[in-house]
Amino acid sequence: MRLEAITWERLAGELARHADGLSAADGGPWLALGIDGAPAARTGESAERLARELRLLGRAVLVVSTEGFLRPASLRFEYGKRDPDAYLDGWYDTGALWREVFGPLEAGGTGRVLPDLWDPVTDRATRTPYHRLPEGGVVVVHGPFLLGHWFPFALGVHLRLSPGALRRRTEEPERWTLPAFARYEDEVAPADRADVVVRADDPSHPAWSGLPGSR
Template identity: 45%
Template structure:
């Protein structure tokens, strides 16, 4: 089996993928550059809404741990960034498990406000059975987290492209954590779709032939 990359466009991809998502799907958009994950999530949201599909929107930042825990070993520690910034049990408890349940569905849109470094105080909400969750962030295909999603789009990006698109002071932390993720969790193998994202405006989709 050979692998190739087929050029596509963000909207073309989103339109095609939105049409294939079943009611109630829990979808992640996973990448090293947060702005890229948000941008692709926005395209997917637009495509779903054009089809009059109910959609839930979330970001991994809404489930970060407090700054005192994230920075326990320093702001720039890549191991902490990979392993402890995200409150995985909280994300499962308040979003992924209740949305994946067989009975009435509910969720809490966020637990944390990164702007204030305090609890977001978001309230539990009941949601339609057919609502699709779209969550953007990093490390969504770790061995601990991947089973909470029905499908994840994984964005691959070279180190040089990451350094061009994240703040200089964050690049070493982001790349260090991302390399650990790629080596330990093999997200390319687990993703439903892989997009090469050197330029987010001109992606290419991994195709196995």
């Protein structure tokens, strides 16, 4: 895959303009966009940049982090607090994401999206109120392992880190997660499923694959 240098700011602008011309796959009036990547790839920063650019285009935008949809500790830690297979397969409540985020965006849906569900610090429900998106609104979902669940993204972006960069940029207490990302690469091949791939090994010098249809 050929990658070209780009800045994070230009990347956000290019993605926003492309997304602004997309339609939901099921014909609904809302769009779901995904920013997939390990925590070390700083998906939240990219999601917020994209949201800002979309708002400049007149879109209502809600940013949703998968960290707000972690399962309760009793389920996450059933096999211990540092089990990489459990991290990949069982930490994130994908059922709740389908129900509370993607379901309301379907054709005939309400547009009433729950921004987060569970606080991992208190291990309690967040009780965050629902957010009703107007027609034409966009939800930007970010976090790890997003491209392995067939979520209905109109545009999926994968922030790619080489194994060496992922190790360097992951803090030592979290390096137990690295085998989970190796499994994700082997089993899901997120760079093949993504519409746009961004190499983020050097956070100061990203490179991207270009927009769909341009490569």
